[in-house]
Amino acid sequence: MIVSGREEMSATPSPEAIRQLRLRYQLAVDAAKTYYNNGFSVVIQDNYYGLELSHVVDLLQGYPVREIVLCPTVKVLKERELSRGKTGYANFSIESLYLEFMARTPRIGFWLDTSDLTPEESVNEILNYYAVNNNDPFDAGL
Template sequence: MFLVTGVQAAGKSTVAQALAERLPESVHVRGDAFRRMVVNGRVEMGPADPPAEAVRQLRLRHALAAQVADGYADAGFAVVLQDIVLGEHLAEMVGALRTRPCYVVVLAPSAKVVAQREAARGKVAYQPGDTGIAGLDAYLREQTPHIGLWLDTSELTAEETVDRILARAEAEAAV
């Protein structure tokens, strides 16, 4: 079980997919899919002080993602679970996952690189009124428990990142 996290535009989707492709009999569980399933009544986490309903929905999304990931693991698959799991929610998510070993990988490119990646991609994750890139980066670095393998991927390709994850997971990412 791999849990890949980081801020928006850190490269989570790309790295998680590349990692899953390198593992035999593997699945890539995208936690954001559970957020998108809410048709009416979805409350986003964007603001610096999110509403209680946004936090409740985030915790539900994480719980559902953990259940699905564990279900695939129970069926014999190597699982790469990818989502934005920051702050206190990281320890909660690790606690919700039953499968062991569980390897936590935190992608932590610089805020400058995240801004460049955000500008270059075809979607906009950072909306006006939301916590900006610098604020979310600070939250990641200051409020997220330093568990697992933290990688500054500012200068790494997705393949180089996966190489480092696979080389260092056993020694540094296991929780």
């Protein structure tokens, strides 16, 4: 979204790159809260690595939240990257990013390996997970 003055993320991001990332997260949270406060169910989707997942959940304190983490295998990530119209991993290797993500991201919420699932099957798995646990993900509102 930032064009002029954009700092790209890297394995060793600059303070400005981190500031811009946090700004993106804050804007998403602010929009989600506004929609929720106006009666909508909301889904926030982004890549929240490491403690950033907890940071975003903290920004949503006081709002009902269901964390869902989609985590396909490295092999599938590579295949999907090849079929994309843009490059999502320009400054990272998929392997190193995946290992860092798995090692540093808190295990909160529902984690789903979507490697062998279509988007529709992924949605069904999420809904089934919450049905089994007597917890409607859409009752959370966010």
